[in-house]
Amino acid sequence: MQLKLKIWRQKNGKSKGKFETYYLNDVSPDMSFLEMMDVLNENLMLKGIDPIAFDHDCREGICGSCSMFINGEAHGPDRLVTTCQLHMRKFKDGDTIYVEPFRAKPFPVIKDLVVDRSSFDRIQHAGGFISVNTSGNTQDANATPIEKEDADNAFDAATCIGCGACVATCKNASAMLFVSAKVSQYSLLPQGKVEATNRVLNMVKQMDEEGFGNCTNTGACEVECPKGISLENIARMNREYLLANLKG
Amino acid sequence: MLYSTIFKKASMAISGLFLIIFLLQHFAINITSVFSGNLFNQLSHFMGTNPLVQFVLQPILIFGVIFHFVMGFVLDIINKRARGRRYKIYKGNSNASWVSRNMIISGSTVLAFLVLHFYDFWIPEMDYKYVKFLPENPDRYFEELVHKFEDITRVVLYVISFFFLALHLSHGFASSFQTMGFNNKYTVLVKSFGKLYAFGIPFGFAFIAIYHYLNH
Structure with a gap:
């Protein structure tokens, strides 16, 4: 060729x-x-x-x-x-x-073609984790029963590799698909529910501070995502964020 | 919270859903003009003289309209800034519909239509009731409506505007539910009903305009 x-x-x-x-x-x-x-x-x-x-x-x-x-x-x-x-x-x-x-x-x-995607790292640092006691008596994660559907959805969300294609392709340069995947992969599991409220508030706050645009639900991010992350995650994050603010 | 991305989008969704409900009510009254001038006059007289409608619901509606448009433009400016340098080649059609990517165009067209619509109906109505304080005539509404649609230019402008309204609603309806966190097994139904509503109501409004033009 x-x-x-x-x-x-x-x-x-x-x-x-x-x-x-x-x-x-x-x-x-x-x-x-x-x-x-x-x-x-x-x-x-x-x-x-x-x-x-x-x-x-x-x-x-x-x-x-x-x-x-x-x-x-x-x-x-x-x-x-x-x-x-x-x-x-x-x-x-x-x-x-x-x-x-x-x-x-x-x-x-x-x-040239190299961009600084550390804004994604800072969003992760703001809440993309669970706090676990590592003193030696940590409960085995497999000992906690989890609904099959929740486990599947959490795993699907966790396949996000943070490449930034969602931001690149979105006409608004919105990072909602990435952030929602990171929020969902934890909030769907019992281990992640403990910090779910603070997580969504802190990660969305950091996302806004980084200067990403607003999601207008065009669905382009879902189509271009190499891992097929679903828009359902964005709806879940919106729901959690609005409820978290209602809780105060 | 008030300045967050999600809150701004949620406020757009709520104001949009409010306007969608208003459109249904507006259509329900207007369609009666096709079947019965008297019924249209009665309903219009009620809406035009009821204190709750005039002094509570009407200001809420005007606030909702202004809020939806202003917030729409604000979000569009923020979104364009977030991109920074634009792409040389951007294949938007390959992953998203034209309608979903151009809500600002369909919305701006509807805004331009609203200016004309207010000039045609709302401003004369305010002038009649609250500036000139003319005595109420319960039988005037149907004649005023028919008189407006005697002009083919106005009818064409209205029909074009209703087409853009349909486009705007066809994305906006389901998008509002997604923004409010509603995405589950019923989403297919919401999208289907949304498309039906998005094209059904504007088509109905266009029908009313054309009907009165042809029958004046």
Whole structure:
């Protein structure tokens, strides 16, 4: 395959940034998108050009590092996959591919396609945990019976890898799907119910302080989420948040 | 809490649901004009002279309308700021409907319609009752209504506005329930009823306008 790549280049967070055009020949349809980027970077380095910076780690759709907005969609045109799981067979010979970083005020660009997603970490720190006594007499979690439906829903919510595709794709740059998944994965389980009220209040407060937008229920986040996190989580978080405020 | 994302969205949802209920009541009265001018006059006279409606419900309704529109614009500005630099390529159609992504456009069209609608009916009514203090004539309402729809331009503007109202409601109805935390096995029913309401009520309003134009 021959490809024309228009890739966002930005030296650092303060520089302006612009699209640069690169041409790549002999791209195998069996390559992953990141492997294609690796080949491009090798070519650039051979020419003495600074390689394109992009986030990656596990390359098997688990870590949530790879964050590219490809041809107008977070993680590209495929569904339920991260950028590292996207294969070049999804494109055609001669295609022009636009690659941009995830864009949102709370995700400032560090360099090229790498963005700072530490706003997600701060939201997690605000309440995405359970407090457990670790003095040695901690009860075995498996000793607590949990309804199958609750366990399934909690597990589904816990599959969120925090990649930020929901924010990137939402027209409002809202982080509601991520935050609601983190709220749900704990609040559905007995171990997480103890701190449920404070958790939802603190995590939503932190989310707002980071400057994310408001959810308008377009459902784009659910479609683009590589883990298929459901909008039901957002409804659950809204319900918990409103009830938590009524409790005072 | 009052400045939180979720509270602002919940206030939009509640005011939206309030306006949805008002629309049903408005339609229920207006549709009588197609069947019986006398019944329409009686109902309009009641609504226009009842102190509870005039001095309690009407101010609440006006507050609800203004709040919904102002908060809608405020949220839209906040949301646009949250994006920062815009994407070169953004395939919104691939993951969300045009209607859900453009509530501000359909809402702004409905706002423009409301300005015309207030100019047509509400301002003359306020002028009649509370500025000129003219004596109440219980039989005037039907004639006033029919007279407004003698003009084809007005009818066309109303029908176009009702189309945008339908689009706005088609997302807004179910979205309000989702925002208020209602998403369960009954959500399919809520969405289906929402679509029915969203297109049924505006279609009914359009029918009333066209009916009176054709029968004046």
